[in-house]
Amino acid sequence: MRPGIIVRLIAFAVLLTFLIAPDLFEPFFGMLTKNGQPAIYNQGSLLDLTLNHLAIVFAATFAATLIAVSLAILVTRPFGVEFLPLSRSLANIGQTFPPVAVLALAVPVLGFGTAPTLVALFLYGLLPIFENTLTGLVNLPGTVAEAAKGVGMTWAQRLFKIELPLALPVILAGVRLSTVISLATATIGSTVAARTLGEVIIAGLTSNNTAFVLQGGLIVGVLAVLIYDSLAALERWLMARTGQAKRAAA
Amino acid sequence: MIEIDAITKSYDQTVVVDHVTLTIEPSSVCAVVGTSGSGKTTLLRMINRLVEPTSGAIRIDGEDTRNTHAYELRRKIGYAIQGHGLFPHRSVGQNIATVPKLLGWDKDKTRARVTELLELFQLDPAQFRDRLPRELSGGQQQRVGVARALAAKPNILLMDEPFGALDPVIRSKAQEDLLTIQRQFETTIVLVTHDMEEAIHLGDKIAVMDEGKLLQFASPQQIISKPATPFVAELIGTGERPFKLLSLARVGKFVEPGSAEGDPIDISATLRDAYAELLWSGRAALPVSEKGQVIGKITLDQLSSHARPQ
Ligand SMILES: Nc1ncnc2c1ncn2[C@@H]1O[C@H](COP(=O)(O)OP(=O)(O)O)[C@@H](O)[C@H]1O
Ligand SMILES: [Mg+2]
Secondary structure, three states, rough: OOHHHHHHHHHHHHHHHHHOHHHHHHHHHOOOOOOOOOOOOOOOOOOHHHHHHHHHHHHHHHHHHHHHHHHHHHHHHHHHHHHHHHHHHHHHHHHHHOOOHHHHHHHHHHOOHHHHHHHHHHHHHHHHHHHHHHHHHHHHHHHHHHHHHHHOOOOHHHHHHHHHHHHHHHHHHHHHHHHHHHHHHHHHHHHHOOOOHHHHHHHHHHHHHHHHHHHHHHHHHHHHHHHHHHHHHHHHHHHOOOOOOOOOEE | OOEEEEEEEEEEEEEEEEEEEEEEEOOEEEEEEOOOOOOOOHHHHHHHOOOOOOOOEEEEOOOEEEHOOHHHHHHHHEEEEEEOOOOOOOOOEEEEHHHHHHHHOHHHHHHHHHHHHHHHHHOOOHOOOOOOOHHOHHHHHHHHHHHHHOOOOOOOOEEEEEOOOOOOHHHHHHHHHHHHHHHHHOOOEEEOOOOOHHHHHHHHHHEEEEEEEEEEOHHHHHHHHOOOOOOHHHHHOOOHHHHHHHHEEEEEOOEEOOOOOOEEOOOOOHHHHHHHHHHHHHHHOEEEEEOOOOEEEHHHHHHHOOOOOO
């Protein structure tokens, strides 16, 4: 545990330094350039791009969480069970669509820019969160659900005091998955002019500059690992706090 | 008083509880016994409306249970189940405080009640109040489950195989504790079990169920001495009947004047204990003691006559 945390803290510190003062890393990235190409991305601030990238990912994941969790709650209530198969297939369709196709379809409607990327990431994020919330709500120990009813809780009290708190770690595992997928997928958004770290990669590809490609890729990669690990740690903490042994989480 | 009036439950075409009628007296223990799948749980769950009857009615103190919201009804009725069903993310104290909180008791009153119950169930409040359920042993979890059911001082306590998951020693201790508490608070208890021994030990009345039907509803003495059907007799176990009858009565009621040789037996022991002691020590009579003083004797002849149906 300890060495792991130290490695991650160092990775975070390096990432932050690079974003604030990228020129410090010029000697390193300079080794990858040829013919006097610039070693550090020079068509905008890396920090701005990163923050924008993160903002898009968080907005999309937040909306996906809201909708997916609400949907999962609805279809696990007695009046909603009929919609369970339908909502499952809808969420599945969202997942099987390649993100590029979603972008291509969204652009004519929403125009270029951030909007189609948000829509693609949102649709993409729904399924893991929906599936995990379902798992969490349905796999509640039978005796616990029975006791919650037996003591005289209303359905809302059961949902908010028992079912959701106990399902929270599993729901969070779904959010974690969605976030990381979105983090990677958002790079494609630059093809429709969303301001994400994809710009850096594409600039590198079009000018044959390996240093740019590597910079964009590394920032996304390190962000993904750090966010993934933090959310996983939060889940473990919640698991312990809610007195549950580790349950299977997708 | 709980009046169960021609209650029936069917799922699709299958009748699970079939026209069951019985009246449970206030402050008594009714043990519902039967093989697995006989409809005991369904019958019990219809009392607090976890299952809605297909037909028939249930009245508590004369009031039809359908006249109250199901959740309000349940807050007035304690409910303890096998495997306890404690909320894993809430501390022992919070678990016990569940119903008082739902009823809007103030903090001090709730806290005092939790302390009282923890002490009643021999769980040191300082040590146990803030623990999570999984940090307790099976027997402790079971006690917390019953404590939670009793927290808002319900007149009625429903129990579905509450001791089923306990090992024999802890189990008989839990049964004794339950009887003590029942006498102290005069709670009406409906207890489901598949164990006739437990039913005889705990029940003032026993309801024997088979395939959804109520076969017999009577006192343990009557069930043992006059089983209504061969099935009831089989549940008791024919060879066991004399001993079961003996286990129902205490030495105190059969003391004769006089004395006898050897170690005395306590007045609160069952006739079965006395009989075992007589056979084991090869005596024809035992001295009977109360608080250490010999007050009379009990004889083998008397026991033999009591081990037959009267
Ligand atoms: N929700 C249900 N749907 C269909 N059948 C049920 C349901 N609940 C119970 N049963 C059936 O009713 C019968 C009696 O069940 P139960 O009351 O749990 O019996 P017991 O507690 O005596 O073991 C069983 O055959 C069981 O399969
Ligand atoms: Mg049962």
